[in-house]
Amino acid sequence: MTHNPPDYELADRLALTGPDQVKAIGHPLRTTILQLLHERAATVSELAQAVGRPKSTVAHHVEVLTRNGLTRVVRTRRVRAVEERFYGRTARMFFVAAEASPAGEGLPGDFNDFEVAARESATAFEQGRLWGFIRHARVTEDQASRFWQRMVELVDEFDRMPRSGATTYGFAVGLYPTSGPFLVSAQSPQDQGGSTGSSNSPGR
Known part of the structure; x- marks a missing residue:
């Protein structure tokens, strides 16, 4: 079975204009999460299962991405008494704007x-x-x-x-x-x- 990714609407490109955004996208696990969301929207539980990490760890990194405008909740689903949030990227491609790297600060080492x-x-x-x-x-x-x-x-x-x-x-x-x-x-x-x-x- 094939499908055209992802299964939600998102912008084509988004400029990262702040150092915090650049640092957020530079973490290896967060990069992996963003890669997975290229395929489809996913819950924290689904992401945790995919990367083999504790749900609490993945939830923290998703929160960092969301706080910096790199991911967002694209839909919700109620399962019994719990509302599941499905996260998606805010853009297909992120690029670093010049103002995101002030003199002396630069990009994070793992970027x-x-x-x-x-x-x-x-x-x-x-x-x-x-x-x-x-x-x-x-x-x-x-x-x-x-x-x-x-x-x-x-x-x-x-x-x-x-x-x-x-x-x-x-x-x-x-x-x-x-x-x-x-x-x-x-x-x-x-x-x-x-x-x-x-x-x-x-x-x-």
Whole structure:
């Protein structure tokens, strides 16, 4: 059985404008909770069962996410005398706005998605099931920005894929400046003092 995720309405993108929001999304367990909510809305009990953690622990982290505007109650259901709350994300994609990282504060240490991907992918690498590429190119900032927008669209496509099967796949994508080497622009033969005509030198 497949379905298009999630089963509730949410915004496409949401800017994180405060350091508390950035810290909230940076915690590994909270990141996992947000990933699960890409599939469908869930109760604290369902989330606790999925991640194998105590309900009280998960409830605390859901409360942090909700307080910072990253999750919200999307519907309720009364079971006997108890009202169950189903939580959902407030947006498909969160991104950090410039004002969220004041000078000297920066992002939390565990916010690096590549660090998470490296840990998660270790077993797949050992099993020969890791697909990955890394490329380096000397481009302008505008070119990098336009290319990244295409990656954002690809991530959104991945998030919207129908849920099916019994395996959860990780998809990591990133774009970052490096101090890697590059070749200077090639010079023409004239610039190098060479000639473009045929040579009279004997062949070898």
